Amino acid sequence: MAAYGDTLSSEEHGPIEIVDAAVMAEDAGFAWAWAPARR
Amino acid sequence: MGTGEALNEHILGHRWPPPEVRLKMLEEAVHVMRLMWSGETVDHRGDFYEVDNARLFDPPTEPIEVIVSAYGPVAAQLAARIGDGYRGNSPDESVVGRHREAGGGGPMYAQINVCVGADEEKCQQIIHQWWANGGVPGQLPQDLPTFTHFEQAVSVLSRDQTTAEVAIGQDPDRIVAAVQPYLDARYDHIYFHQIGPDPRPLFDLWTSALHDALPR
Numbered sequence: 001m002a003a004y005g006d007t008l009s010s011e012e013h014g015p016i017e018i019v020d021a022a023v024m025a026e027d028a029g030f031a032w033a034w035a036p037a038r039r
Numbered sequence: 040m041g042t043g044e045a046l047n048e049h050i051l052g053h054r055w056p057p058p059e060v061r062l063k064m065l066e067e068a069v070h071v072m073r074l075m076w077s078g079e080t081v082d083h084r085g086d087f088y089e090v091d092n093a094r095l096f097d098p099p100t101e102p103i104e105v106i107v108s109a110y111g112p113v114a115a116q117l118a119a120r121i122g123d124g125y126r127g128n129s130p131d132e133s134v135v136g137r138h139r140e141a142g143g144g145g146p147m148y149a150q151i152n153v154c155v156g157a158d159e160e161k162c163q164q165i166i167h168q169w170w171a172n173g174g175v176p177g178q179l180p181q182d183l184p185t186f187t188h189f190e191q192a193v194s195v196l197s198r199d200q201t202t203a204e205v206a207i208g209q210d211p212d213r214i215v216a217a218v219q220p221y222l223d224a225r226y227d228h229i230y231f232h233q234i235g236p237d238p239r240p241l242f243d244l245w246t247s248a249l250h251d252a253l254p255r
Contacts, residue, residue: 001227002227002253002254002255003227003228004229004230004231004250004253005228006230006233006238006242007232012169012234012235012236024242025238027242028246029245032228
């Protein structure tokens with residue numbers, strides 16, 4: 001069974017925007033987020 | 040965890056090792072991490088790292104999963120050996136199959152790049168402006184040391200090249216079609232990267248249609 005998440009892209013957004021995006025992702029119903037520290 | 044990128048690591052002033060060396064460094068680093076997480080006092084004399092009488096006094100109370108990123112078959116074999124899960128960027132059987140054949144288990148993660156929006160022309164512009172680096176091929180993204188080099192590399196890419204691998208628009212079926220090859224390759228954790236300044240179009244589509252359209 002697949003689970004779906006959202007990327008919090010620190011390459012495109014600053015810390016305040018990242019937190020806002022995380023809240024929006026949670027409100028939208030995403031169960032988890034991936035915050036890549038690059039590879 | 041992965042073998043790193045020169046973009047982040049060149050600032051230390053060290054020589055940027057070739058991939059085969061970085062794979063060995065990654066293996067040793069994961070070994071040291073697991074030693075430290077045991078909460079025991081650690082002495083380690085390795086090929087790349089030394090740890091002298093180090094101890095975590097607040098070690099994790101539950102095991103921490105180490106998800107290992109791998110984009111090629113050799114790295115996929117290493118990910119199977121040292122990781123608790125796998126993170127790839129392709130459903131290509133030559134890579135994920137190698138991970139599976141090497142005994143790799145645990146969750147499999149992949150990112151799907153999208154640019155959700157009503158105006159597809161505008162989406163293409165956004166991708167080309169914000170995520171043209173996604174079109175930089177091969178080993179280059181790992182080896183380019185500065186953002187200036189990335190700007191130079193993407194300057195020769197056309198918009199078709201920078202947008203080719205991105206699901207564009209607001210048709211959920213298009214995103215489902217982008218996800219399906221990853222599910223077929225047994226990825227079980229898919230995360231969406233909305234390219235550009237505004238993350239809300241993805242969340243709106245997710246709520247209105249995408250959540251129900253995706254296979255579970």
